[in-house]
């Protein structure tokens with residue numbers, strides 16, 4: 323399809339790339355976008371999906387070309403995540419290791435966060451943050467499906483996070499809001515928002531976000547900066563600004579097939595180190611547009627934190643105002659145990675009895691001390707086990723997705739597409755299963771919900787109302 327590009331955009335890239343190369347670029351914008359998906363190694367038997375796995379995306383773990391449906395059990399059970407192939411590289415080059423403390427500062431809808439979570443393998447912490455509440459809710463759904471147990475999900479400004487997490491993270495990913503030139507092929511509507519002024523507005527916002535991100539990075543920590551735009555002002559020049567203002571070292575990243583180097587002559591000072599960054603152009607055949615850089619925080623030293631309030635004062639304040647989470651009573655623990663004992667728990671939940679807290683009837687196993695993050699808007703902290711009702715415990719949806727990490731016995735497998743459709747719609751199902759009480763519900767071996775079976779063989783539907791369709 324022929325796109326109508328702004329004259330100013332055409333002239334800008336003709337100047338930057340030259341006549342021939344810019345024409346190649348404009349022609350590629352009119353081409354067909356590439357689609358890809360990633361599998362989720364956190365899930366049990368994770369390669370058991372209904373999609374063609376014969377076209378891997380080079381250099382990205384468990385990633386393939388192809389289109390996935392948001393209706394399939396692979397998706398609903400968190401076995402696949404649909405993502406632009408080029409957008410998979412920032413999380414890949416982050417080289418996150420189990421046990422790291424990772425922040426994904428601009429996280430929705432969750433392409434990078436889901437990949438970072440799978441590399442952490444439930445060990446360490448992922449703080450996934452999204453400033454827009456609408457987008458944060460979408461992020462929450464995607465992360466819930468993914469079934470990781472070590473995610474703190476926040477809906478915050480970078481400024482507020484920086485107050486709580488000074489020099490805290492080993493790795494920070496800033497997948498920045500940008501002018502979106504890399505989306506022109508996939509989403510032609512993005513073209514109408516483009517102007518050089520908008521590019522500069524985005525650049526200013528990126529600097530504001532990064533000024534806060536830098537405060538949260540530990541000495542020698544890694545900052546991954548990425549955009550889905552081609553403009554030098556938001557790519558190479560931002561890296562140049564980070565080097566000049568914060569002394570970052572631009573690390574050489576693996577040069578994957580179809581990735582070209584960042585361009586020193588697109589910086590103001592001719593900074594050679596930006597050659598270490600990577601660019602994906604449409605015409606390189608990998609996916610949509612993407613810029614990615616990995617920077618090391620070599621200059622900063624560990625700061626001395628100001629002494630905190632005296633314990634006495636803090637305690638007094640706590641007694642008066644604290645409605646924070648509490649440990650479970652013996653009776654509550656027993657009620658939760660009666661349900662959880664029916665299922666295999668991943669290692670991260672094995673000692674839930676020592677860690678579980680209850681707040682406003684929600685029982686959860688936090689990944690981070692709730693006291694530390696009490697001034698932040700939290701959407702979830704670790705795993706929500708479920709809800710304490712009058713003298714009974716009802717397991718929660720997130721737990722079902724986490725339990726999908728392991729083979730489970732107490733599972734009701736829906737027998738056909740019609741039952742699956744009905745369950746997603748919120749209907750009850752007749753089942754001959756011998757199990758009673760809370761069960762996991764699966765389709766095509768993909769666990770995606772809780773249900774409850776009574777002696778009448780009716781499977782009550784616990785698929786959350788907000789997800790039904």
Ligand SMILES: C[S@@+](CC[C@H](N)C(=O)[O-])C[C@H]1O[C@@H](n2cnc3c(N)ncnc32)[C@H](O)[C@@H]1O
Pocket residue numbers: 409427428429430431432433434435452453454457479480497498499500527531
């Ligand atoms: C490119 S998108 C992130 C995509 C996401 N990382 C992924 O892989 O799915 C950028 C995000 O930054 C958020 N954002 C916008 N303004 C922001 C700001 N001032 N601070 C932090 N995040 C912001 C947007 O709401 C948007 O969700």
